[in-house]
Amino acid sequence: MTELRWLERLSPDRCLAQVTGGVHDGAIVVVVAGGSRKLACLEALYGPISVPDPPLPDPSLDDSRTRAGRLLESLLDATQLAAWRHHQRFWVEVPGGIVELGRLYFLRYRPRLGRERHFCVVPEDHTTLPAADIWTNLLLMLRADPAGFFEVASWRK
Amino acid sequence: MGVMHILDQNGDTAVSWDVCDAPSLSRAEALFADLTSRRHLAFARAHGAPASETVLVKTFDPDAEEIIWVRPIQGG
Numbered sequence: 215m216t217e218l219r220w221l222e223r224l225s226p227d228r229c230l231a232q233v234t235g236g237v238h239d240g241a242i243v244v245v246v247a248g249g250s251r252k253l254a255c256l257e258a259l260y261g262p263i264s265v266p267d268p269p270l271p272d273p274s275l276d277d278s279r280t281r282a283g284r285l286l287e288s289l290l291d292a293t294q295l296a297a298w299r300h301h302q303r304f305w306v307e308v309p310g311g312i313v314e315l316g317r318l319y320f321l322r323y324r325p326r327l328g329r330e331r332h333f334c335v336v337p338e339d340h341t342t343l344p345a346a347d348i349w350t351n352l353l354l355m356l357r358a359d360p361a362g363f364f365e366v367a368s369w370r371k
Numbered sequence: 372m373g374v375m376h377i378l379d380q381n382g383d384t385a386v387s388w389d390v391c392d393a394p395s396l397s398r399a400e401a402l403f404a405d406l407t408s409r410r411h412l413a414f415a416r417a418h419g420a421p422a423s424e425t426v427l428v429k430t431f432d433p434d435a436e437e438i439i440w441v442r443p444i445q446g447g
Contacts, residue, residue, distance in 0.1 A: 277382070281381065282378075282383065285382065285383055289421055289422040289439075306422075334447035335446060337444055338443050340442075342379070344382055347379075347383070351442055354441050358412075358414070363444065366444055
């Protein structure tokens with residue numbers, strides 16, 4: 215039987231869940247909690263789904279995200295700030311090109327010459343940080359030592 | 372009055388000090404030494420200044436307005 219394992223509350227009515235069992239075992243999906251149409255669609259795809267109650271919002275989690283977001287935004291220039299608020303990503307100038315921050319494990323390096331390349335860099339023990347803190351961390355490190363930043367990167371083929 | 376922001380699961384933990392308050396200054400200096408020994412990196416800035424105006428610092432400056440501590444980075 216296909217089931218959903220709740221991973222994280224994304225907003226008051228959206229949750230991240232992992233599919234367990236069935237042909238899509240392991241898939242990560244966003245579920246609109248209490249949205250009957252959404253659940254009906256999921257049931258059509260996966261068959262009857264046993265849906266536990268979504269976790270209650272964790273106020274301390276909201277606080278940490280707010281704090282992290284505030285710190286990150288204080289470090290961004292006007293263009294970066296507008297981009298961040300629009301789609302949670304922003305570009306950083308580095309010698310030879312620009313780097314986009316905002317997609318975990320998938321950073322984009324767009325050189326002035328040559329084709330775009332993709333890579334991954336994360337702070338140590340990054341899973342303990344709110345997302346905005348990860349970008350604060352990478353933003354400051356990238357600006358201070360771009361060569362060192364690229365040196366530790368895992369580049370995608 | 373200066374403040375350090377240490378990135379953590381709470382967003383950040385803020386630790387402030389005052390050059391006229393010796394205990395707070397000692398605590399800040401000790402924390403700076405501890406985080407440095409754990410390979411964290413400190414960026415100083417004037418209050419609210421953008422990333423382009425931050426400076427990587429290796430020693431504690433009691434006159435710094437704001438210090439942001441980040442973690443070492445690695446490939447993912």
